[in-house]
Amino acid sequence: MLKLFSAMLLWVAIITLCEAQRKDKKQGGKKEEIIFSVGGNSVSTEEFVYLYRKNHQNRPDEFTAAKIEEYLKLFTDFKLKVREAVQRGMDTTAAFKKEYNSYRAELRKPYLPDNSLTDSLIRLTYNRMREELRASHLLIAVKADATPSDTLEAYKKAMTIRGPHLS
Numbered sequence: 001m002l003k004l005f006s007a008m009l010l011w012v013a014i015i016t017l018c019e020a021q022r023k024d025k026k027q028g029g030k031k032e033e034i035i036f037s038v039g040g041n042s043v044s045t046e047e048f049v050y051l052y053r054k055n056h057q058n059r060p061d062e063f064t065a066a067k068i069e070e071y072l073k074l075f076t077d078f079k080l081k082v083r084e085a086v087q088r089g090m091d092t093t094a095a096f097k098k099e100y101n102s103y104r105a106e107l108r109k110p111y112l113p114d115n116s117l118t119d120s121l122i123r124l125t126y127n128r129m130r131e132e133l134r135a136s137h138l139l140i141a142v143k144a145d146a147t148p149s150d151t152l153e154a155y156k157k158a159m160t161i162r163g164p165h166l167s
Contacts, residue, residue: 032044032045032046033045035048035072036076036079038076038079038080038083039083039087041079041083043075043079048072048075051075052068052071055071056071138158138161138162140154140155140157140158141154142154
């Protein structure tokens with residue numbers, strides 16, 4: 001048991017070291033470069049590039065130095081405005097919360113199933129399950145001293161319940 005535990009611990013250590021080296025190679029051994037900071041919140045190069053690419057998909061003509069500098073100025077102004085709004089407490093007003101929740105609801109819609117469709121499918125499945133019968137055994141009670149005709153009657157009743165489509 002101790003050998004198994006030691007072997008597992010060794011494997012975990014090896015995997016951890018390999019993963020750390022792989023991440024270090026991906027980043028080129030460099031620390032994240034910070035483009036700018038606003039109120040203690042830093043924006044890294046990686047974050048900026050990700051957002052720029054996301055907002056300019058399928059538009060290769062937008063990847064020029066002038067366009068990137070323009071976006072950087074807009075992005076910096078946006079971060080400054082957000083910081084100012086937070087400092088003024090504008091993120092706690094009822095109007096902001098209402099607008100924020102409406103944006104969340106709009107963003108959530110494509111990822112949520114259509115309730116009317118789901119309800120109709122559930123209702124259909126429920127009704128079908130009420131009609132379906134899955135019995136592996138049919139037990140028809142007969143007396144211990146039953147006559148062959150009573151036994152035949154019980155057999156016919158079981159076959160009727162079972163149905164012709166299950167024969």
